[in-house]
Amino acid sequence: MTSLRLHNTMSGQTETFTPLVAGQVRMYTCGPTVHDYAHIGNFRSFLFEDLLRRVLIQNEYQVTQVMNLTDVEDRIIKKAADKEITIDEFTEPYIEAFFEDLDTLRIERAEHYPRATRHIFEMVSLIEVLNEKGHTYVSDGSTYFRIATFPRYGRLAHLDVSGLKAGARVDVDDYGKDDPRDFVLWKARKPGEQSWDTPLGAGRPGWHIECSAMSMKYLGESFDIHTGGVDNIFPHHENEIAQSEAATGKTFARYWLHAQFLQDAVGAKMSKRLKNFSTLREVLAEGYQPRAIRYALMTGAHYRSPLAFSPELLKAADSAVKRLDEFAVRLGPIPSPPVGVGQGGGGDVQQRWDDALCDDLNLPAAVGHLFEFIKTFNTRLESGKATADERAGAMAMLRHANRILDVITFPQAVDAEVERMITERQAARDRRDFARADQIRQQLLAMGIQLDDTKDGTRWKRIR
Template sequence: MLKVFNTLTGKKEEFKPIEEGKVKMYVCGITVYDYCHIGHARAMISFDVITRFLRHIGYDLTFVRNITDVDDKIIKRAEENGETTSELTERMIAAMHEDEVALGNKLPDLEPKATEFMQQIIDMIQVLVDKGFAYQGNSGDVFYRASKFEEYGKLNNRKLEEMLAGARIEVEASKEHPADFVLWKPAKDGEVSWDSPWGKGRPGWHIECSAMSTHCLGNHFDIHGGGPDLKFPHHENEIAQSEAATGEQYVNYWMHCGAVRVNNEKMSKSLGNFFTIREVLEKFNPEVVRYLMVSSQYRSSIDYSDASLKEAKTALERLYTALRGQEVAQSYVATDYTTRFEDAMRDDFNTAVALSVLFELVRELNKARAEGSEQAATLAAELKALADVLGLLSQDPEYFMQNSTISEGISAEEIEGYIAERAQARKDKNFARSDEIRDLLLEQGITLLDTREGTTWTRG
């Protein structure tokens, strides 16, 4: 049985797809005006792992994640850069994909862009206007009439008035109610715009996801996911728009990943603790970042710091060390480790417990290696297969051990040269020089390991 924590009900529930054996999942993507940050990495990796596991246990999954490529922030940044909005968004989309691939994520099956679904967006707004759920204000903006949707607030389990009390609500004189939100806004001179029944303009953010998700997956689908900051108002507004427009339940299971905190503080540009994925990958191997993100269950918050990344590096090195120089069988018969790993993942994708099973498997693999058992190769194959569900152990063990941190210091070629010199010194019984080379490398963060097969090294 697969259990999923449903934000809509506030509890874990048995997962039952609408259509047996098939899952339709939509995840809110990025507004592409800047490089992705580590908070984005958390959401990307969380739903990549969920995708991998659902497919691992046999579901035919359709994974859709949108791209917001028209937005006030995009227009402002393009103006600041002296480029068109399309030039900016195309550049940022390419960068986003580069970051994703580096982190080991598999790209979604469908990746709709808001600018490509303008007619569907306009059509949905028109339905809402026709049904009395939307109106055009004096400003020319088209607003959603939040108070007309009786279940508004059900995702956050709060009434409309309660949510208004603690939220930053944009107040406009042309609104009927402070909670009403924009579906369509008139364009200013020179801004990108589209023709509509309400004049030239562009959509509000919330309506984009409603139109794209229902077009790609149908009016009613299984899972909708996103970051913790999207529960209100974005996802609450999506429900109101979609269900008012279609007359059907929008989504069965709402899933939200945890936040990323930096040194126990909320990540913020104003606090100077804001890091892009690219900045982090200049210091650490991408798989170390990924390990940190899966080391706790996806709904938990994660504390990001150099110290936490170093802990992740050390833990991941333990897994890779078990495979270093180890033959890996082409196939294996699943053992109790596979059962326990899958049980952990079936419990709301509990990657923390799943990882603990992998470390137990590593202990048995190391024991089998020490005993010269043929079982070591099949245990190694099982370890790699289960780790792949988490997107881990995808690199050559030797490469990872030498590149778990990114250094501007001594190069791999120089290290190999020192190792060759040290080998000759030992052959000549010049142990003083041999020790000198080891100490020299150690000062630069290079640890040597002498084995029967020769000398290997690890950076960091």
């Protein structure tokens, strides 16, 4: 089997992936901040993480994936306070909606979905370790991480930290600190804010500490893969590394993978601030199928390239997915027992498919190989040369690809009622009673069944 190669932001190189423990992968995938519905751009990242997970599993790794739910943060606190409800009351509907959206897009569930508010103790403990090791200071009741005590700071983002002092956006934080580069670990309680009473004082955790505390709890002090959107590289992931490695003295995450943004139709980053985003629900309301959205976001571009989200992209995805469906229909009934991929009609397409995915998850290239195969095989089907074994091999390949894509609708087993109506229609056609034949065709269409008359007889498929 080809070895899996992944692009590591830390080195800037595509590296051969070797897990810490053979056969097992522990990974932490940055999840949503549940202050609102996740937008379609957020889901590009989650679909990238789903792709990674599925490819790892396909490569026979046992995967332990953790996805955090950030349920305490400035926006959440403000919004909850405005509504005069608790943080939990405020975030609950968005958490529920998030899981519904995951299901809609067929994103596989992670093993753990820890919530920040349920891990205050772990965060406080970690901060206490940092206190003991002299990496922190207190100002106005808040605890800060002192960057000057961590020389490697900036390695992930490849930033020259001395330049940050002159940065254009210093001091946007609501809280004061000694040095603009420092970041807050524990925020002192402010009037009217929900807070936790801890040895660090009354307050709440900073943004970054949750990911360090929760990843270490579920994955250990050192684990294999950490992912997120490119905007997480700095400061979020940089800060996670600083506080984690300062506390443990060990390498935090070994491979850092980052998904590029989804852009709006004119090429700007999709963000809440610009209001140029859509939620998944809004896109569905426009009539697009979930699988077309999934396909568009996964195959529209390699995960490290920007992708512009547009109606054209979705329409193209919808047509492409239907072409895959159609191929499955054309293969017809597959004799049992099915043969393996590669036997018969599969050829070496599976190898090319797998190789592309092992090359830093190059799904767009893999899909190209798949369609190339489909075109070639269609010619064989058309000429009637394809054997039953070849058709079974092609079907096996389609199912193999769908373990990653998860968008294909395979033809269902024989439907007796549909078969009976088709037979009746054929009889009508044979006696040239086309009025009756067309009537039956209309009935089936109303049932969501579309008929295709071919020289080999009538095929049918569900169109909804």
